[in-house]
Amino acid sequence: MINFDNVTKIYPNQNRAALENVDLAVNKGEFVFLVGPSGSGKSTFLRLILKEERPSEGRIHVAGKDLARLTNWKVPHLRRRIGCVFQDFRLLPNKNVYQNVAFALEVIGKPRRFIRRVVPEVIDLVGLEGKHERMPDELSGGEQQRVAMARAFVNRPMILLADEPTGNIDPATSIGIMKVLDRINRTGTTVVMATHDAAIVDSMRKRVIELEYGKVVRDQVRGVYGQAY
Amino acid sequence: MRSNFVFQEIWVGLRRNLTMTVALIVVVAISLSLLGTGLLFVKQVDSTRTYWQSKVEISVYLCTTASPNPNCHGSITPAQQQQIQTTLSSMPQVQSATYVSQTQAYQLFKQDFSNDPSYVSTVKETDIPPSFEVKLRNPEADYNIVASAVTGAPGVDSVIDEMTILDKFYRLLDGARNAVIVVALILVVAAVLLVANTIRLSAFNRRRETGIMRLVGASNFYIQLPFLLEGVIAGLLGWALAAALLIGVKSLLLNNLQQYFSYNVGLSATDLVEVILLAMFVGVLLCGVTSFVTLRRYLRV
Numbered sequence: 032m033i034n035f036d037n038v039t040k041i042y043p044n045q046n047r048a049a050l051e052n053v054d055l056a057v058n059k060g061e062f063v064f065l066v067g068p069s070g071s072g073k074s075t076f077l078r079l080i081l082k083e084e085r086p087s088e089g090r091i092h093v094a095g096k097d098l099a100r101l102t103n104w105k106v107p108h109l110r111r112r113i114g115c116v117f118q119d120f121r122l123l124p125n126k127n128v129y130q131n132v133a134f135a136l137e138v139i140g141k142p143r144r145f146i147r148r149v150v151p152e153v154i155d156l157v158g159l160e161g162k163h164e165r166m167p168d169e170l171s172g173g174e175q176q177r178v179a180m181a182r183a184f185v186n187r188p189m190i191l192l193a194d195e196p197t198g199n200i201d202p203a204t205s206i207g208i209m210k211v212l213d214r215i216n217r218t219g220t221t222v223v224m225a226t227h228d229a230a231i232v233d234s235m236r237k238r239v240i241e242l243e244y245g246k247v248v249r250d251q252v253r254g255v256y257g258q259a260y
Numbered sequence: 261m262r263s264n265f266v267f268q269e270i271w272v273g274l275r276r277n278l279t280m281t282v283a284l285i286v287v288v289a290i291s292l293s294l295l296g297t298g299l300l301f302v303k304q305v306d307s308t309r310t311y312w313q314s315k316v317e318i319s320v321y322l323c324t325t326a327s328p329n330p331n332c333h334g335s336i337t338p339a340q341q342q343q344i345q346t347t348l349s350s351m352p353q354v355q356s357a358t359y360v361s362q363t364q365a366y367q368l369f370k371q372d373f374s375n376d377p378s379y380v381s382t383v384k385e386t387d388i389p390p391s392f393e394v395k396l397r398n399p400e401a402d403y404n405i406v407a408s409a410v411t412g413a414p415g416v417d418s419v420i421d422e423m424t425i426l427d428k429f430y431r432l433l434d435g436a437r438n439a440v441i442v443v444a445l446i447l448v449v450a451a452v453l454l455v456a457n458t459i460r461l462s463a464f465n466r467r468r469e470t471g472i473m474r475l476v477g478a479s480n481f482y483i484q485l486p487f488l489l490e491g492v493i494a495g496l497l498g499w500a501l502a503a504a505l506l507i508g509v510k511s512l513l514l515n516n517l518q519q520y521f522s523y524n525v526g527l528s529a530t531d532l533v534e535v536i537l538l539a540m541f542v543g544v545l546l547c548g549v550t551s552f553v554t555l556r557r558y559l560r561v
Contacts, residue, residue, distance in 0.1 A: 081475075103480075111477030121472060134469075137265050138478035186476065 038089035067242035073225040114183030118198035173204035229256035269486035288498025291447030293505035340415030353402035495547030
């Protein structure tokens, strides 16, 4: 599903590589934790998958497509197959829960009837039934993240990227968020989650990729956050 | 394509920076109406010029007993008159040379100043000299040749080219036209900058929305269209104002100006429509292209 073939990324005006010779594959339906200290290249890894950045060297394949050969014109179509969740939720403050989720479908031109059918399903899936009309500022952090996940998942992407989704949320609520991510993973969606949260990584027992200074220092099938911490 | 979604976004965008939008519309309106006025001026000057070009003549005034010119020794004799007539008619540059007698000239004079009888009453028939009204095939090129052929000939008082009189008038009109166009161009530049700024502000105001749109895979076209149309709609509103102003300029200013001339070289309604349509084209193109270029800089993939 995601293939990194000896990828190096050096940002302009920087002498150190953000990613260095990263060579790995993530299969369809896998759940992968991306761990490592700040500045180790986790976000760069995710941005490369979205083609928000181009690698300085190496090749990246996502969903069977060579990103180097993907024209700018086609990039939106790639992104429709990838859902994204962030630490800061990124909801639209002037739209309610339903509208926030529907927005993702409206802007890719889905018909209204389809939106009316699909959006409530996804809102239920993330556990926000009965809260369609709430505005984001009337929701707790955990609930806001659930809305963001519903938005990321509503178009049934093949891949879900989560950049520290529990970073702003207390541990108890984080468990709920992880349950939703697990539920999404079980529908066959590949999930890549960058995180600092050792407790979550340890409890899930999923594949762990550890980055340090842009290099992959560990890739375990059923790993934990790491002995060093 | 969900059209009502796009229109909703445009409406939100235009409303959110209302002050900028109003400023934009006003500047577009003023620059387009000035540009239009300049174009109307050009058309007016052109039509006046063609009108005169066909009418312009050399007047060869002949001596009368009242002529103060030392070249004149009393009234022109019939032999001298005959001589001038043959000289003129034999020249290839001359299309026609018509003799206007004192009586005819006086009649024409009375006609031209019919609205000022007190002035007419002070002028006697003998005060008006007879003349040859010479029509040239190519007035601009041949004036000097023809004029020098008759200047100083016995019985000729003076030779007057109407072109030289009109030249001053043209210079005035040309100057006014150029001034209007220069001001219009400066305003067009201001309008372009304002469009760019408005779109930039609009894009900044909605960076959250556009960020999410990019993320969920909305096409560039879909992301940019509301902004593009925002610019074009502001341009169209400005154009509509400009069209109203231009109609005002035409019906109040140019038509009033027309009353001071005895000849009819007024601009037709088609001329006005042409200028207004051209202004629309310029306005929409200006706003559309500027929005597009600005968006390319501020809404990258």
